[in-house]
Amino acid sequence: MRAPVGIVLVSHSAELVAGLRGLVAQIGSDDVSLATAGGTDDGRIGTSYDLVLAAIQQADRGGGVVVLPDLGSSVLTALTVLEDHPRTDVVIVDAPFVEGAVAAVVTAASGADLETVVKAAEEARNVPKL
Numbered sequence: 001m002r003a004p005v006g007i008v009l010v011s012h013s014a015e016l017v018a019g020l021r022g023l024v025a026q027i028g029s030d031d032v033s034l035a036t037a038g039g040t041d042d043g044r045i046g047t048s049y050d051l052v053l054a055a056i057q058q059a060d061r062g063g064g065v066v067v068l069p070d071l072g073s074s075v076l077t078a079l080t081v082l083e084d085h086p087r088t089d090v091v092i093v094d095a096p097f098v099e100g101a102v103a104a105v106v107t108a109a110s111g112a113d114l115e116t117v118v119k120a121a122e123e124a125r126n127v128p129k130l
Contacts, residue, residue, distance in 0.1 A: 006059030
């Protein structure tokens with residue numbers, strides 16, 4: 001059996017990332033390892049290097065980790081963490097935050113590999129709403 005792909009949600013806001021986690025947890029399954037990094041270490045709006053690194057470690061169950069940041073400094077912080085701790089099985093994905101998270105979690109819940117989960121999150125950018 002293949003090790004599951006983990007998902008890390010990174011946001012400037014602890015409340016935003018907690019809400020998205022709640023949504024995708026209901027859509028996915030208990031087999032999908034979800035971790036979040038929201039806000040700064042002291043609870044303010046911003047992004048924490050240490051929280052991102054800890055979330056990656058928490059989500060890792062051996063099948064790789066998809067990192068989905070919301071915008072701006074969360075992207076830069078996640079990139080810095082990955083540059084400082086390079087791993088071929090941890091991938092930051094350029095995808096819409098909500099739609100990409102939903103696609104990644106649904107795909108990971110199906111037992112897909114890392115490459116397939118990354119592609120699903122990226123393709124969420126092209127799904128029309130209307």
